[in-house]
Amino acid sequence: xxxxxxxxxxxxxxxxxxxxxIEFNGLNSMMIDDFQVVFKSVCLNEFSEENFKRNxxxxxxxxxxxxxxxxxxxxxxxxxSVIPFKFGTIYYSENTLRKFxxxxxxSLKENFSEISGKEEWAxxxxxxxxxxxxxxxxxxxxxxxxxxxxxxxxxxxxxxxxRKKNExxxxxxxxxxxxxxxxxxxxxxxxxxxxxxxxxxxxxxxxREDSMILNASFLVNKNMVNDFMNKGDxxxxxxxxxxxxxxxxxxxxxxxxxxxxxxxxAE
Amino acid sequence: xxxxxxxxxxxxTILEVLDRVLNKGVILTGxxxxxxxxxxxxxxxxxxxxxxxxxxxxxxxxxxxxxxxPNN
Numbered sequence: 001x002x003x004x005x006x007x008x009x010x011x012x013x014x015x016x017x018x019x020x021x022i023e024f025n026g027l028n029s030m031m032i033d034d035f036q037v038v039f040k041s042v043c044l045n046e047f048s049e050e051n052f053k054r055n056x057x058x059x060x061x062x063x064x065x066x067x068x069x070x071x072x073x074x075x076x077x078x079x080x081s082v083i084p085f086k087f088g089t090i091y092y093s094e095n096t097l098r099k100f101x102x103x104x105x106x107s108l109k110e111n112f113s114e115i116s117g118k119e120e121w122a123x124x125x126x127x128x129x130x131x132x133x134x135x136x137x138x139x140x141x142x143x144x145x146x147x148x149x150x151x152x153x154x155x156x157x158x159x160x161x162x163r164k165k166n167e168x169x170x171x172x173x174x175x176x177x178x179x180x181x182x183x184x185x186x187x188x189x190x191x192x193x194x195x196x197x198x199x200x201x202x203x204x205x206x207x208r209e210d211s212m213i214l215n216a217s218f219l220v221n222k223n224m225v226n227d228f229m230n231k232g233d234x235x236x237x238x239x240x241x242x243x244x245x246x247x248x249x250x251x252x253x254x255x256x257x258x259x260x261x262x263x264x265x266a267e
Numbered sequence: 268x269x270x271x272x273x274x275x276x277x278x279x280t281i282l283e284v285l286d287r288v289l290n291k292g293v294i295l296t297g298x299x300x301x302x303x304x305x306x307x308x309x310x311x312x313x314x315x316x317x318x319x320x321x322x323x324x325x326x327x328x329x330x331x332x333x334x335x336x337p338n339n
Binding site for chain 1: 286290293294297298305308309314316317
């Protein structure tokens with residue numbers, strides 16, 4: 001029989017509440033310590049160290065497999081607390097997998113207590129600077145004051161003041177974006193139990209005309225998810241005219257909130 | 268629930284997926300695991316792919332990159 005490897009998706013808190021039958025479509029599970037580990041056997045052709053790294057240069061292969069990784073975990077989190085593993089975490093044997101689980105069992109339990117009953121939600125805030133610049137007099141007293149001076153000036157002085165205002169508006173828009181970004185972050189943070197800031201993605205990656213000003217993940221109690229959504233709706237209604245937009249997506253497994261530490265007594 | 272703000276996990280772009288599954292979760296524990304250098308290469312591949320207008324259009328519309336791929 002061809003040798004296979006163990007590809008781990010996630011760990012479920014035991015006893016699993018799931019009414020789902022995990023063992024299908026190549027998925028399998030085993031009890032290790034107090035955890036139910038969900039895995040599949042994968043072949044060396046695809047997942048040996050060398051072949052796996054080669055496949056990583058094939059974006060379509062990655063997309064198919066990364067999406068499957070997430071979908072399996074999402075499906076399991078419908079009824080269970082789940083600790084998700086990074087995509088492509090592979091063990092040579094049940095023994096090495098067992099050793100990992102046993103060495104890190106305390107930390108895994110701590111993680112379960114942190115994420116139990118919660119979901120990860122992603123929040124991205126964008127700002128269209130053109131729309132913002134059109135509203136700048138409403139949002140900035142200094143800009144409004146400059147505009148007043150321009151209107152009251154002779155054409156020559158007005159021209160100079162206009163140039164001054166244009167320079168000021170660029171800086172002012174950055175300040176306003178930072179202020180709004182911070183406010184959104186604080187509002188969503190109040191409705192969550194943990195937060196994680198991701199890097200801002202440039203337009204090359206987002207394919208959007210507006211600029212990303214916040215890219216964050218929040219861990220939200222399931223019973224607070226509606227409030228979390230409503231907050232997004234309220235902020236959007238308030239600020240969309242000023243060029244801000246919000247993208248919220250989820251629920252995700254708590255990928256951003258897993259932190260594993262080795263047991264202090266592990267060898 | 269407001270549809271304009273919320274994307275209920277359908278039409279998630281590959282970037283959003285990769286951002287989570289490559290960098291987060293239980294990491295550095297397997298016998299084989301993707302290294303930081305490997306992740307950089309994956310993103311380089313993504314960047315090259317995104318330089319294609321067609322890919323960007325797909326991402327904007329939330330489509331999977333693999334949909335309608337000629338070699339599939």
